[in-house]
Structures are given as C-alpha cells and as structure tokens.
Amino acid sequence: MxxxxxxxxxxxxxxxxxxxxxxxxxxxxxxxxxxxxxxxxAEQTIDATGQVVSPxxxxxxxxxxxxxxxxxxxxxxxxxxxxxxxVTTLVTPPTTNPVIDTTAVAELILERCEDLGKAKVLPMGAxxxxxxxxxxxxxxxxxxxxxxxxxxxxEPVANSLVxxxxxxxxxxxxxxxxxxxxxxxxxxxxxxxxxxxxTRLGLNGxxxxxxTIEVARCLTxxxxxxxxxxxxxxxxxxxxxxxxxxxxxxxxxxxDVAIHHLxxxxxxxxxxxxxxxxxxxxxxxxxxxxxxxxxxxxGIQALCSDHQPHEAAAKDAPFAATEPGMTGLETLLPLxxxxxxxxxxxxxxxxxxxxxxxxxxxxxxxxxxxxxxxADICLFDPDxxxxxxxxxxxxxxxxxxxxxxxxxxxxxxxxxxxxVVFQR
Numbered sequence: 001m002x003x004x005x006x007x008x009x010x011x012x013x014x015x016x017x018x019x020x021x022x023x024x025x026x027x028x029x030x031x032x033x034x035x036x037x038x039x040x041x042a043e044q045t046i047d048a049t050g051q052v053v054s055p056x057x058x059x060x061x062x063x064x065x066x067x068x069x070x071x072x073x074x075x076x077x078x079x080x081x082x083x084x085x086x087v088t089t090l091v092t093p094p095t096t097n098p099v100i101d102t103t104a105v106a107e108l109i110l111e112r113c114e115d116l117g118k119a120k121v122l123p124m125g126a127x128x129x130x131x132x133x134x135x136x137x138x139x140x141x142x143x144x145x146x147x148x149x150x151x152x153x154x155e156p157v158a159n160s161l162v163x164x165x166x167x168x169x170x171x172x173x174x175x176x177x178x179x180x181x182x183x184x185x186x187x188x189x190x191x192x193x194x195x196x197x198x199t200r201l202g203l204n205g206x207x208x209x210x211x212t213i214e215v216a217r218c219l220t221x222x223x224x225x226x227x228x229x230x231x232x233x234x235x236x237x238x239x240x241x242x243x244x245x246x247x248x249x250x251x252x253x254x255x256d257v258a259i260h261h262l263x264x265x266x267x268x269x270x271x272x273x274x275x276x277x278x279x280x281x282x283x284x285x286x287x288x289x290x291x292x293x294x295x296x297x298x299g300i301q302a303l304c305s306d307h308q309p310h311e312a313a314a315k316d317a318p319f320a321a322t323e324p325g326m327t328g329l330e331t332l333l334p335l336x337x338x339x340x341x342x343x344x345x346x347x348x349x350x351x352x353x354x355x356x357x358x359x360x361x362x363x364x365x366x367x368x369x370x371x372x373x374x375a376d377i378c379l380f381d382p383d384x385x386x387x388x389x390x391x392x393x394x395x396x397x398x399x400x401x402x403x404x405x406x407x408x409x410x411x412x413x414x415x416x417x418x419x420v421v422f423q424r
Contacts, residue, residue, distance in 0.1 A: 237290020309397020
C-alpha cells in the first residue's frame with residue numbers, strides 16, 4: 001500500500017533530520033521525504049499535524065516470557081504492548097523455558113512472531129547451555145537460526161576460563177555478546193540497593209560492587225578476546241564510567257540503561273511497594289546523577305524498557321518475597337520524554353537512543369527513515385496527556401509503579417514494513 005504521512009515533525013537522528021514535512025511509503029519501504037516520488041498515488045493518508053514521526057523504537061531488552069512462562073506474558077500480548085509503545089523491534093533474552101540454547105526454540109519464537117504479524121522479536125541465544133555457566137552453547141548454529149546476540153542474562157558464569165572460551169568463540173564468528181553484569185555471591189539474598197534506606201527498612205542490600213566487579217572482569221576478558229560486547233541495563237555510575245574508559249581505549253563495547261534507572265532511586269522503595277523491587281536495584285541519587293551525566297556525554301548509547309511482566313501473585317507478597325522487575329514497553333516513550341521535559345536533552349538526541357544507536361549496536365539496517373529502509377515508523381503526540389490503566393494496558397503484566405500515573409506523550413500510530421499495525 002502507498003501511504004502518505006502528512007504534515008508531521010519528521011525526526012530521523014540517523015540523517016540528522018528534524019523538520020515538518022511529508023513522508024511517503026511504498027511497498028513497505030520509505031519512498032521519499034518532502035516531495036512525492038514521481039507517479040506516487042496515496043491509497044491512505046495519515047494526518048500527522050502536531051505529531052512527531054520517527055523511526056520505530058528498538059528495545060534492547062524486553063522479556064516476552066514465551067515459551068514457558070505464559071502466565072506472565074505471551075508473544076501475542078507483549079508484542080501488542082510493544083506496538084502500543086511505538087516499539088517495532090525488541091530483543092528478548094534467552095530466559096524462557098526451555099532456554100534459547102537450541103535452534104528449535106529460536107525458530108519457534110521467530111515463526112510464532114511471523115504468524116502474529118506484530119512487533120519484530122529478535123531472540124538472544126544463551127551463551128552457555130541451559131544458562132548453567134558450564135558448557136558453550138552452539139552459538140554459530142543459533143546465529144544461523146536468527147539469534148541477534150548471546151548472553152547468560154543474570155545467571156553467573158563463575159568460571160572465568162569458561163567465559164573466556166565463550167568470548168573467544170563469539171569473537172571468531174563476529175557475534176555480539178551482551179552482559180547483564182552481576183556478581184552472584186554479592187547479590188545473593190539482596191533485594192534493594194545497599195545504603196541507608198535498606199538499613200532503615202531492614203531489607204538485605206545489594207552493593208554497587210555486585211555490578212562493578214563483574215563489569216571489571218568482563219571488560220578484562222573483552223580486551224583479551226577482542227569480542228564485540230554490550231553491557232545491558234547498567235545501574236551504577238562507576239560501571240558506566242568503566243565502559244566509557246574502555247571505549248576510549250578502543251574496545252568495541254557499548255552500554256544501555258533502563259529508563260527507570262534515570263528517573264527513580266532507592267528512596268522510592270519507602271513504603272515497601274513491590275512495584276519498585278527490581279534487579280538491578282534502584283540505586284542512589286548519586287548513581288542516578290552519574291547515569292544522567294553519562295547519557296548526555298554519550299557514554300550510554302541506548303535506552304531500554306527492561307520489560308519484565310509478572311502475574312499479580314508474583315508481586316502480591318512482602319517486598320522481599322516478590323519477584324523483581326516491572327513492565328515497561330507501553331511507558332518507554334512517556335518516561336523517556338521526561339528527560340526532555342527536565343531539560344536533560346533535546347528530542348532528537350533522545351530519539352537517537354531509542355532508534356539509530358540501538359540499531360547500530362545490533363548491526364541492523366533499521367532505526368532510520370532513509371529512502372529504501374523498511375517503513376518501521378512510530379507516530380506520537382509529544383503533548384498528549386494520558387493515564388495507563390490496567391484495563392487499557394495491552395501487556396499481560398500490570399506490574400509498574402506508573403500504573404494510574406499521569407503521563408505525557410502517547411503513540412498514535414505504529415507501522416511495520418509499511419503496514420499500520422497499531423492505531424489508537
């Protein structure tokens with residue numbers, strides 16, 4: 001279908017484009033920006049007056065829970081939530097059941113997503129079999145089956161020799177490895193950031209060292225092996241600083257942060273609200289300030305939702321007995337726009353962290369509105385005020401502290417390969 005998106009503020013960070021103009025789509029691809037291509041006849045026109053037209057968002061970490069944990073979320077519900085949040089491509093970790101350590105599981109997810117025709121899901125393969133940290137997973141075969149990167153998620157690879165062999169193998173085949181750094185021995189038994197708030201509340205704390213020690217170990221092995229590496233969902237200022245210094249030394253490393261770590265701190269846990277029970281935990285005000293500074297300085301390449309849907313029972317218990325994580329696909333945009341409203345960055349800078357830079361990390365051709373690129377597009381009203389309710393939320397998980405919270409900035413249309421797959 002030929003579609004004309006008319007009169008919107010078209011922002012494409014990959015082209016440093018920011019202007020009110022028209023955009024033309026033909027055969028599922030971007031046909032032109034500005035003037036219509038010769039002989040173009042629009043079969044559908046979308047009036048984008050007062051709205052922003054940007055590439056669809058690419059989320060580097062969103063748990064879809066299927067296969068295995070469909071009580072928490074399914075590919076159908078979570079990809080629909082992604083579309084409602086303007087996310088056209090999401091990367092899902094291998095923490096399914098069974099784990100994504102065989103080509104059959106990877107292909108099952110990809111085939112199911114193709115049948116659904118909603119958001120594009122890129123599975124990450126397991127770094128070790130069963131995420132056990134013992135034996136290398138068949139990474140080359142998994143990559144051939146569509147796995148975009150490899151990770152052990154937050155499961156430990158305690159043996160540094162095993163980890164080094166994994167990285168050597170990945171480097172040999174030019175595969176991307178993602179770390180979610182966490183020292184298991186320092187994290188064990190902890191439920192929130194270790195500081196005065198945890199002491200006052202009587203909750204076992206997780207020190208910053210639980211993250212920074214593992215970042216240091218991983219960076220040392222990255223330097224040793226030359227692998228392409230990405231550090232996901234960092235929570236500590238010192239962690240990001242170490243990755244920034246490694247980049248300056250020429251290491252091929254990048255980092256992302258979950259949007260809630262730029263907005264919340266450990267003080268939000270006051271009141272024992274289990275919606276704030278997260279891993280990595282919400283850190284101190286100093287850490288939050290450090291992460292924000294790194295974002296401005298370019299030390300953080302991408303923002304993600306770290307979407308972790310849970311059933312109600314998983315959060316309905318005393319704080320320490322609940323499962324960590326919050327749902328975030330539908331709130332990724334409005335929460336990110338808070339950084340613009342607070343004067344931390346301009347809108348094009350923010351969209352770069354949600355589109356072109358995640359695409360660059362993953363080695364994708366998407367995340368742009370360049371002529372010939374796939375027409376994965378998000379239209380949103382940056383000034384629309386709305387409230388997320390359990391009834392209107394598409395995700396199966398309703399576990400977010402922003403439920404019932406007044407939000408600003410709402411997606412109106414999402415297009416994938418030139419098809420309008422979501423319209424509010």
